[in-house]
Amino acid sequence: MLYALYEAGYYASTPVRLAAQATRDFWSSPLNPGRDSELGRTLYAGAGLMANLTRRYGRPAWGIDSVEIDGQPVRVRPTEVWRSPWVKLTHFARDMADMRRAGRRDLEPAVLIVAPLSGHYATLLRGTVQAFLQDHEVFVTDWSNARDVPVLEGRFDFHDYVDHIREMLRQLGPRPHVVAVCQPGPPVLAAAALMAEDGEECRPGSMIFMGSPIDARFSPTVTNKLAEEKPFAWFKSNMIYTVPAPYPGMGRRVYPGFVQLYSFMSMNLERHQEAHLRYLEDLMKGDGDSADKHLEFYDEYLSVLDLTEEFYLQTVDYVFQQHLLPKGELIHRGRPVQPGAIRDIGLMTVEGENDDISGIGQTQAAHALCTGLSDDFKQDYVQPHVGHYGVFNGRRFREEIYPRVRAFIRGHEAGLAKSIAAA
Known part of the structure; x- marks a missing residue:
């Protein structure tokens, strides 16, 4: 109603x-x-x-037509490389002739930027994409608005999200790098753990979590406290509504x-x-x-999208109420998710000192979960004087956070090249 x-x-x-x-x-x-x-x-x-x-306010345009690399303008063309009813995987392809003029002739690391599915469109990461385009082949998850997906397309829940991440990483080829911004942290870590356990060649070379609620029990914010104080039934009764006509998803139950x-x-x-x-x-x-x-x-x-009922409620339940992943109790398609199975994937966590969405320690928790990684594979960084948005956008992100992330990816990219050469 x-x-x-x-x-x-x-x-x-x-x-x-x-x-x-x-x-x-x-x-x-x-x-x-x-x-x-x-x-x-x-x-x-x-x-x-x-x-x-x-x-x-409708879906914003990316508006990324070019990027400056080493003082040289390089044209950029967003290209769809894979899709399902729930997401479009977009590759921001850089013009190769312009890249050569900029002195870039070698293949650069492929990075999957997983945008949050928590209300805003993926274009919220426009500044993030522009920064990564300077040194990487950038792919972004452009999630669908649930009200635009017909009911006949079926459900989309937390486990479908994990499966989508795995499939999109496969689209990028062997050992891509993945950057999870905010909400995607838990499902991306779950996907990486499952791929590592299965020995998939397309498992990530490194994973970077930025302001993610890996363990929401640390430094609880207003958002975390709301999820803990209200019973699960309250969210189902007060936050879920039916999409009306004339939207294609008419009849679908969503979190608007x-x-x-x-x-x-x-x-x-x-x-x-x-x-x-x-x-x-x-x-x-x-x-x-x-x-x-x-x-x-x-x-x-002010541009927002709807989430499916099942995805929203499972996220509240799994991530913010039961804390299944950090407690070692998350089961995916009948399999326990074991971050300890990750042994050769670099792990970097980035937090903001003043983050009022994912408090200090929530993202860092990933290090304690990945028990199979040596310290050489891990790095943690807390950016002073920024809130949640500043972790992935703005001046301090461009000047202080991104250079550290770039160096981390390059370090693990070099390690992957040595491993391949030795094999």
Whole structure:
């Protein structure tokens, strides 16, 4: 019922939205002599804010057409290399002629960046992808919006997620590297453990976990406490709704993206209110650059997708309530998941000092689980002065975190080459 009411509210606000857009366009028109007056800027600012607050935010575009490598622009073309109804594996293919002009002639490590399936689209990692493109062949998991997947396609749960990670790693060939950002940490570690136990040649060469809830019992945050305090039945009764018409997934039970967005924003409501007030003031002052930065951030932040009922509830249950993976109790398709079976996969964990989503220690827990790895295979890094978002995006990520991750991958890539040569 809530989903239907949400849709009804959106369509009911259409007259207000259209009026706001018309007012904004009128007072921003170069043909309007009053556009630069105080009244004109005030009316334009108010109408612009109202139009943005009432519009629908769809899947953002990647917008990555090129990347600078050693001072040379290199064209980039996103290419789909594999897909299922639930995900599109996208390869950001760099132009080989441009790469040669940049002095890069050798094959560079293949990296699978596993985007979180926790409300936002994979484009939230745009800055992450741009950084990795400087030195790697980059592949990204672009997850589907559950409301757009017909019911006839069946279920998608935590175990399907693990299977998808395994299959996408196989698509990259022998010993690719995998970067799990936030939510994917537990299923990616499970996939790596199963592949290691099976001796698959496409098991990762290294795995990097960034702000991931490997063991959510450490430094519990507001998110963790909510999951622990509420009984499982509460989540099923209060967080799951049915997709209405006319979406392709009509009838599917989902955890709606707008519910997740409300949860995100309520955690820092005052900060979001202040940001919108600053946006209004910037528009009234005619500060277009600052206003554009605000829009760029919120165009991404307010774009959300739905999760299937089974995936969301199993994640709450397995990761945040029962803590199955760190307790050694996770069973996948009848098999126990044993991180201790990992013996030749590099492990790096990255955390943010001020992370209010995955607290300090939650990601580091992966080191204690991977008992088969020697210290030479492990590295931990805590980035000072950043929160959750800063672990994988922003200036400190580009200047301080990414160079460490790149060096870690290169070190293990060199070790893999020596192993292959010796064999």
